[in-house]
Amino acid sequence: MRRARRPAVVAAGLAVAVALAGCESTQDKSAAIGRRAKQVTREKGLRIGARNTAVVVGRRVVVQDRNGVAAVVELRNTDARGQAGVPVALTVRDARGRSLYTNTAPGLAPALVSVPVLGRGQTVFWVNNQVTAAGRAASLDVRVGAAQGRAPARVPRIAVTGLTPGSDSDGAFAKAVVRNASHVAQRQLTVYCVARRGGRIVAAGSAFVPALPAGGRAPVTIFFIGDPAGATLEAAAPATVLR
Secondary structure, three states: OOOOOOOOOOOOOOEEEOOOOEOOOOHHHHHHHHHHHOOOOOOOOOOOOOEOOOEEEEEEEEEEEOOEEEEEEEEEEOOOOOEEEEEEEEEEEOOOOOEEEEOOOOOOOHHHOEEEEEOOOOEEEEEEEEEOOOOOOOEEEEEEEOOOEEOOOOOOOEEEEEEEEEEEOOEEEEEEEEEEOOOOOEEEEEEEEEEEEOOEEEEEEEEEEEEEOOOOEEEEEEEEEEOOOOOEEEEEOOOOOOO
16 A cells, blocks of 8 residues: 655754654555645646746755655745746656656645745755656656745744654655744645755655644654665745735
């Protein structure tokens, strides 16, 4: 049974050296996260028109293990203002350049096709760990489209704290607490997490929080694709409700 996995550096980051230890994570918990995430869908497939020239695409990485494939994209906003709802189109290819997966099909959750907010001058790692590729992934093509709107000068801050690595028979994960450090209630939050070892991204994962009231907090479990052993974790949750 394949573990269902969902959705850096984003608004608030946390780093910790990984020393994996046993914990109580299960396939059922992971699958439940995926099911909740899919409740929010797009009726139409993703379509990218004019390229977003203000967003620079940095590292593009695919990681793969027995649980699936995750795509990690580094995005930097060079605009003098923040951007909201930035669409990101992916094409995962094999070593021969053949397309294995694209996120342009209808029915995908918003977190799998866009970044909710990019602050002024901000660099983020965006993770799509619901890549359904039949074959060995080798490369990643990325197109970033025009933002749906402008972000406010002060974006609600969502903090990720207490990041603690672990593992079980299904693989590696990290536990954390997500806290809404703003006065704006949040919906459909995604926590992105990447593991870096020697400058390389070796694993990635995400977690989903359906709702988080102003000042509220919620525990999350982030399931990884790839091997984060001995790596440094970075996690954050960009705000989805900006005003």
